[in-house]
Amino acid sequence: MPRSWFCREILRALSMSAMLLSACTGGRAQSGPSPLDGPLTIQAQGSFFVGGHDVHSDTLSTLPAYAPSGTVSVDQMYVRYQVPADVAGRPALVLIHGCCLTGKSWETTPDGRSGWDDYLLRKGYPVYVIDQAWRGRSAGNIAAIDAVKTGKAPLDQLPTVFAAGHEPAWAIFRFGPEYPKVFPGMQYPLEAQAEFWKQMVPDWAADLPTPNxxxxxxxxxAKRIGPAVLVSHSQAGIYPFQVAAAGRDGVAGIVALEPGACPAPTDDMAPYKGLPILVLFGDYVDQSPRWAPRLALCRQFVAAANAAGGKAELVLLPDVGIHGNSHMMMQDRNSHEVADWMAGWIEHHVPRHM
Incomplete structure (x- = not known):
């Protein structure tokens, strides 16, 4: 049998094996361990604060061991960051949590899987995770509380602080239409939900100025680390738009995950001209009296922005073949699939820099 025929048959068999492997792995080459597994190599990590200012108060304490008068720093924002060894011109991603939560939203999921902060880092993006001002490690100012407690201010000047109870939060986060019903096929790991409830903290946002x-x-x-894509969630969804409206220095794009609000379609659209914007919603939105109207308003914003020369896009995950996502898509069982899709969108729409 000719040697050339034998070689062709071997090559054909190898080619067929490669095609079958590609079909089984979604087209991804499987030559050795995936860069998304195993040891992680980074060039930098750390934390710092941005913003903030000092205020003097005479109502900092009601405890005898601590003086009531003094100066405190307020309105600062905590930032934790990690930068991969090979950035290759990718923009930084700033992950901005929503209502009643902290930067923990993006860390290890309640059921112990890699969170978006680590997963997107492994995909080559510098990742910056923040705690909103007056939340988590970004401390607030308790002077107004002590002022009322000591009689130096009237009762109606107490700050408006709220916490979301488990039962009403169930519908807000779209685990189901109402507690304890569950949407069919919903992807949130309810077996670990107790860990999610522990992430929730008091929320001061209602008592803070606008913009927050x-x-x-x-x-x-953004000016310090840019170019950066501001990735916001829920309550914080409007924040990147407010940043862009004030000035786009350092802002390479916006990804708003189920924003609590989009800019009104009657607002000035000039700040968004040419800026890559993705508004992303999960599943069951049309079944939620809270989120369906917000989706409709965001559609109006996207249409208005694009009519003014924008590069905005609104996507529902079911429309791209990703199903069952709750409001907490970064913690759902298919969170890595969502992160992959989002990263693909960023790669396609936000230019790399040199």
Whole structure:
């Protein structure tokens, strides 16, 4: 049998094996361990604060061991970052959590899987995770509380602080239409939900000015680390748009995950001209009286922005073949699939820099 025929048959068999392997792995080459597994190599990590200012108060304490008068720093924003060894011109991603939560939203999922902060880092993006001003490690100012407690201010000047109970939060986060019903095929790992409830903290946002102090802090951060894509969630969804409206220095794009609000279609659209913008929603939105109207308003914004020369896009995950996502898509069982899709969008729409 001719040697050339034998060689062709071997090559044909190898080619067929490669095609079958590609079909089984979604087209990804499987030559050795995936860069998304195993040891992680980074060039830098750390934390810092941006923004903030000092205020003097005479109502800092009601405890005898601590003086009531003094100066405190307020409105600062905590930032934790990691930079991969090979950035290759990719923009930094700033992950901005939503209502009643902290930067923990993006860290290890309640059921122990890699969170977006680590997963996107492994995909080659510098990742910056923040705690909103007056939330988590970004401390607030308790002077107004002590002023009322000591009789130096009237009762109606107590700050408006709220916490989301498990039962009403169930529908807000779209685990189901109401507690304890579950949407069919919903992807949130309810077996680990107790760990999610532990992530929730008191929320001061209703008592803070507009824009929230987080917004100018994000602007400062973008100028410092940019180009950056501001990736916001829920309550924080409007913040990147407010940053861009004040100035786009350092802002390479916006990804708003189920924003609590989009800019009104009657607002000035000039700040968004030519800026890559993705508004992303999960599943069951049309079944939620809270989120369906917000989706409709965001559609109006995207249409208005594009009519003014924008590069905005609104996507529902079911429309791209990703199903069952709750409001907490970064923690759902298919969170890596969502992150992959989002990273693909960023790669396609946000130019790399040199």
């Amino acid at each position: 102090p987080t917004v100018p802090a994000l602007s400062t951060l």
